Amino acid sequence: MPSIHHEDRTVSFKIVYCGTPLCGKTTNIQQIHAKLDPRGRSDLVSLSTAQDRTLFFDFLSIEADAIPGYKTTFHLYTVPGQVTYNATLQLVLRQADAVVFVIDSQMDRQRDNLQAFQSLEANLRLNDSSIERLPVVLQYNKRDLPNAAPVEYLEYLFNNRPVPLLSFEADARGGRNVLATLNAVSQAVLHQFRLAHAPVSATTASRASVTVPAGMPAPALAAA
Numbered sequence: 001m002p003s004i005h006h007e008d009r010t011v012s013f014k015i016v017y018c019g020t021p022l023c024g025k026t027t028n029i030q031q032i033h034a035k036l037d038p039r040g041r042s043d044l045v046s047l048s049t050a051q052d053r054t055l056f057f058d059f060l061s062i063e064a065d066a067i068p069g070y071k072t073t074f075h076l077y078t079v080p081g082q083v084t085y086n087a088t089l090q091l092v093l094r095q096a097d098a099v100v101f102v103i104d105s106q107m108d109r110q111r112d113n114l115q116a117f118q119s120l121e122a123n124l125r126l127n128d129s130s131i132e133r134l135p136v137v138l139q140y141n142k143r144d145l146p147n148a149a150p151v152e153y154l155e156y157l158f159n160n161r162p163v164p165l166l167s168f169e170a171d172a173r174g175g176r177n178v179l180a181t182l183n184a185v186s187q188a189v190l191h192q193f194r195l196a197h198a199p200v201s202a203t204t205a206s207r208a209s210v211t212v213p214a215g216m217p218a219p220a221l222a223a224a
């Protein structure tokens with residue numbers, strides 16, 4: 001859920017980058033940090049939960065002019081993908097407004113990707129949420145590597161659903177589509193926010209007050 005402070009007119013959203021260890025989550029955040037104007041972003045904070053670098057997680061906050069009259073901030077987190085760190089995953093996901101699920105395209109990493117995806121789904125369920133309720137964007141990363149699986153195969157594995165999720169092919173190390181992924185997920189978050197907080201529009205209000213004279217057919221909404 002976004003945190004809204006009307007007193008100091010700020011809204012903040014939390015976007016969590018998930019995925020199996022070494023899929024490229026930290027690289028995404030590093031690229032975003034490198035590409036954005038320092039005036040609109042924080043320093044990159046990386047915390048270690050153990051000596052192993054795959055257990056690092058990262059935090060970066062960025063500012064945007066997205067909601068008129070409010071300072072809008074997106075807090076980006078990565079979480080370690082290890083199954084033993086499910087407690088961390090659940091905690092970080094608890095307040096999440098959206099998820100970027102990063103997939104390592106390499107053929108031999110598909111079992112690990114699937115396990116991480118199942119772990120994401122299970123942890124969302126524990127938080128009374130789901131892939132269907134939260135904006136989730138898929139990123140097929142490491143497209144530059146020769147052993148990358150065909151995108152059609154990855155779509156079949158991860159995106160075979162009635163309403164497909166937005167998905168991007170990326171090379172996070174080279175920076176390709178890192179900002180496109182971030183842009184898509186933040187747009188999805190803002191869209192959901194606007195739906196939840198939309199005032200009754202003038203058009204809807206005036207339509208609601210229209211009374212149909214007795215004996216006349218009701219006008220079709222589209223023609224109104």
Ligand SMILES: Nc1nc2c(ncn2[C@@H]2O[C@H](COP(=O)(O)OP(=O)(O)O)[C@@H](O)[C@H]2O)c(=O)[nH]1
Nearest residue numbers: 021022023024025026027141142170171172173
């Ligand atoms: N070739 C290639 N390597 C990548 C790409 N993205 C990340 N990597 C490398 O994969 C390794 C793990 O990346 P990292 O971001 O630390 O993974 P994390 O565990 O998900 O945070 C690092 O050596 C990265 O440089 C990519 O798109 N292509």
Ligand SMILES: [Mg+2]
Nearest residue numbers: 025026056078
């Ligand atoms: Mg990392």
